[in-house]
Amino acid sequence: MRVGVVALQGDFPEHMYMLRRAAEELSMGVEVIPVKGPHHLRDLDALVLTGGESTTIGLLAKKAGLLEHLRDYLSSGVPALGTCAGAILMAKEVRDAVVGPTSQPILGVMDISVVRNAFGRQRDSFEADIDVEGIGRVRGIFIRAPAIAGVWGGAAPLAYAQHPRAGRVIVLAQQGPLIASAFHPELSSTDLHRHLLGLAKK
């Protein structure tokens, strides 16, 4: 199995490490491929959009001619996991909690809206246990995290966080084989990466 990790900017080594660990735990042969240009988007069984700065990743993807290709690829039914910045790129609607509407380049492949920096600034970044439908309890690492403010159409919420200021917020959503996560599973455990490999195997 071949799994691509978009490796323009952000924590792609952390994702690659977790994917290899997940593959080992499942005794699957998985080749992890860094994706930096359209020529890397061939014969992939799954794709990861990493954390990082969504504005930077969007600009670099556009510049590399990757944005259109990624959009087509994700619309073709390939399982994908987008975490934090990755989730922002996958959403159809994006705005920032302080600055308001952003004009950043996005993919817009999921029926979700996200609010960037919804829980505050870095000093408000937090950890919490999250109960994920069909997976169980995972440790959620939220770093300047976005919130999934709304889901419609084909998208459905998979997990919520209870935050003292923001209240009950959707932090994980799925639409067919696409998963958007507001937190960083790549920094805590292999649960979501195993889930992704499971989707790819089907």
Add this chain to the structure above:
Amino acid sequence: MSVSTSFDVLERVRDLFYGLLDARDRLRSMGIEWPPRLDGVEIGTVKVKVGFQAMFRNGVIMDVTNVEQAQVAERAGAVGVMVLDKLPYDVRKAGGVARMADVKVIEDVMRHITIPVSAKVRIGHYYEAMILEQIGVDLIDESEVLTPVDEQHHINKWLFRTPFVNGARELCEALRRISEGASMIRSKGEAGTGNVSEAVKHFKAINQAIRDLQGHRDDEEYLRDYARRCQVPLELVALTAKMGRVPVITFAAGGIATPADAALMMWLGADGVFVGSGIFKSQDPESRAAAIVLATAHWDDPETVVEAQRMTSEKSAMLGVDIRTLKPEEMMQTRGV
């Protein structure tokens, strides 16, 4: 190597640091709850402080002095900005005491851009750091570019929930800063010179020391001796030997002025770059900023680095300073070791 492999050891180092200093008890007696808690969630943990910097990988953080420059940086694709009162080049020229930037300017920048905002504090200046945490700065740089206020000690950074970045010239210095609670390291280089030679020197020194430790990873006597010489916990040295890298995200800084400089530092093993005077002291800041972002992300693809270099002109680059013409008292890198 994933930084997530360092979390357990860093949590133990943090606890050890507290055990030694009885700081936790002192804080409690002052009525400050530590670790900080928010109902139902944990904040200021090692995972969120060290994990944050992993999001900067292959990115560029740019020095800015006002909102307009911060917006140029964001549009160019910077992963963050560093707000200063004066660019390092001007600090060097102005002389006198260099301090933290205006709170109003920092707040203004935070209101206008979506990417993380950092700012510098003087080495050892606990209260400048408190102020920055209070207003919500995302990353604090305890920096030798400003005039140090404490010749003996750095800030105890474990006490903050805002992450810190510190400069280092070699591995011992980096590990000392990490044991004090720094969540990110950068080379010191020689700021404000437009000359990347010192940053190269510092990265090569760090790389050499890590190769040395890797060669002795199972030799506890050697690691113990190294830890003693560096005055850092043995666990941290063993972790470095095992990971084969500085255990936290490490950026290059000091004198980076062109896309080629940025790509060079990435090739030497940097996780990303800080650009200080190099952008806004040039004649072509907008295209230069975008070009450095491109070269940093695609440093391993020569064709793209060429494209980036083509976006800038050497005639517009900052003139720079030859390090050999600096007097010892003009060097910033020797402050706070």
